[in-house]
Amino acid sequence: MTASSLESQLVVGAILFALGMIGFLTRRNLILIVLSTELMLHGVSLNLTAFGRYHGNPQGQVFTIFVLTIAACEAGLALSLILTLYQRRKSLDVFLWSNLGEDDLPILSGQSTVPQTKLADPNADLPHLTPAGRAPKTPSTKT
Amino acid sequence: MKWSLENSLVLLPLVLGWLAVWWLLPQQRARSRILGGLLAVGALLALQATMLPPAGNLVRDGLFYLFAATAILSAGLMITDGNPVYAALWFAVTTLSVCGLFLLNSAPFLAAATIIVYAGAIIVTFLFVIMLAQQTATANYDHRAVQPLVASTLSFILLGALLFALQEWGGIDGKVNGPLQEGPFVAQDDGVRANVFSQPPMSNKTEIGSMRVLGRSLFSDYLYAVELAGTVLLIATIGAIAIAPRRSQGTL
Secondary structure, eight states: TTTHHHHHHHHHHHHHHHHHHHHHHHHOOOHHHHHHHHHHHHHHHHHHHHHHHHHSSTTHHHHHHHHHHHHHHHHOOOOOOHHHHHHHSSOOBBGGOOOOOOTOOOOOSOOOOOOOOOOSSSSTTTOOOOOOOOOOOOHHHOO | OHHHHHHHHHHHHHHHHHHHHHHSSSSOOOOOHHHHHHHHHHHHHHHHHOOOOOOHHHHHHHHHHHHHHHHOOOOOOOOOSSHHHHHHHHHHHHHHHHHHHHHHOOOOOHHHHIIIIIIIIIIHHHHHHHHOOOSSSSOOGGGGSHHHHHHHHHHHHHHHHHHHHHHHHOGGGGGGGOOOOOOOOOOOOOOOOSSTTTOOOTTTTTTTBHHHHHHHHHTTHHHHHHHHHHHHHHEEEEHHHHHSOOOOTTTO
């Protein structure tokens, strides 16, 4: 058994996949969650090239090129989604999106136990009128 | 109990690695990173002793151990670092080490393409977004992991199952860990043609992993898949442009 034989490469690929899974499950930053999936893709690519080398055909490397293509698409889409989400809540915390309902709807499930980060301005994206001029007289002050 | 005694050699790096990752994951109270680092190094040494025995070829072994250890350690540092900028940089180090492993697997074109796409494009754009979105260096949510005990336990159970299956695995076609071919890595004709554009492998002079062999396989056997991948790229581009915030809606 040689050190760079098939099994050793598969062991390294499995470890990278497991570490990426831990990162995906534990991080709260939206960007790091996406980066962890890229780490899992690295483990898979390593497996593919090792099998290609073992069987003596270029198919493993061709599959890795497709994995690279899909990873690029995924990164572009994920970044544009993250930018849109960041523009609405001004934070990269994934727990701010655990409740997708409107603010005035009743909360059906239990609140999460993890402390939330403070919102900068939850209604920043909504249009609002600037107060201008004199305040109108109320009927009580007339009499 | 008998089973665990027999397989304790595989369980040792798993338990050490689980302890190291669980210890190093960002918690409310700061923990000593030195202890976690020592645990991780111990896990790597135990893994090398049990699962990754060396071969005779000194240079190849050294390069494999170097790249594998760098990849695993920097991946662990990436998922445990509290600062997202440093995490992205550790991911770049992981990418470079994985590209070294690609080189050992006779895939030089793939290694170059991965470095260009990941280190050159993906990580740079991720860093841009991190620096745009987080002007303050540290945020509260980066220092609190979500259920670190459950996540690391589940992932290491999965890893243990994978490693155990690999250890019990008899190899493909009854070949148990046959040594790799020495010398150039040339294609073997298996007589299978994927579609009408497929061509037989080239003469035994051209190495797999060169752009010539890869291009022939890509544009003959996988012609339809290449067209589909191009379509997916186009759709992803249109989608990213449509989803990304407009300038009229205000910038970040």
